[in-house]
Amino acid sequence: MKFSTKGRYSLETMVFLATSDTSCSIRSISDATGISSGYLEQLMIPLRRAGLVESERGVQGGYRLARTGITCLDVLNASEGKFQPVPCNGCKREKCKTHATWSLFKNNVNEFARAITLESLASHLVESEQGGGI
Numbered sequence: 001m002k003f004s005t006k007g008r009y010s011l012e013t014m015v016f017l018a019t020s021d022t023s024c025s026i027r028s029i030s031d032a033t034g035i036s037s038g039y040l041e042q043l044m045i046p047l048r049r050a051g052l053v054e055s056e057r058g059v060q061g062g063y064r065l066a067r068t069g070i071t072c073l074d075v076l077n078a079s080e081g082k083f084q085p086v087p088c089n090g091c092k093r094e095k096c097k098t099h100a101t102w103s104l105f106k107n108n109v110n111e112f113a114r115a116i117t118l119e120s121l122a123s124h125l126v127e128s129e130q131g132g133g134i
Contacts, residue, residue, distance in 0.1 A: 004080060006043065006079050006080065007075075007076050007079045007080040009033070009035050009039070009040075009043055010043050010046075010047060010075050010076075010078070010079035011072060011075050011076070011079075012033050012035070013029055013033060013035065013040065013043055013044075013047075014047070014052065014053075014065070014070065014075050014118050015118055015121045015122055015125065016029055016032055016033055017029070017053065017063060017064060017065050017118075018065060018070075018118040018119055018121065018122035019122045019125055020064070022062075022064070023056050023060065023061055023062035023063060023064045024062045024063055024064065025061070025062040025063075026040050026041060026044075026062070026063070028062070029063070043079065044063060046078045046079055047075070047078050047079065049078070050074070050077070050078035051066050051067075052065070052066055052067075052070055052074060052075065052078055053065060053066055054066045065118065068117075068119060069117055069119075070117065070118045071113060071114050071115070071116060071117055071118070072113040072114075072116045072117075072118075072121075073110060073113035073114040075118070076113060083106060083109060083110055083113075084106065
């Protein structure tokens, strides 16, 4: 199982925004992450709808995190949808031997992603002096 490019790039973008004290233009995000400007615009739509980023127009405008405490799970849910690794979803067997395992896997992945905030990821980047960003 792997997340799509959309989820990976959304997380990368959000961590970059978490390293900045000001709004970031699409161009500055693109320069720092290597993600094309056009694709970044598409990534921002579900993140904005989920209330994770705010945008500001104008010369000093750009994108910034909408709030603190955003988790990796918040970003992945906004960009990928709910994480559902249960391959036997809708299984008609009365006693499915794998359903409990996949449910446990889903719960552990969700709990892990819920425990990691963008601020904690960003602080590791700043501490390792990786350009104040990615």
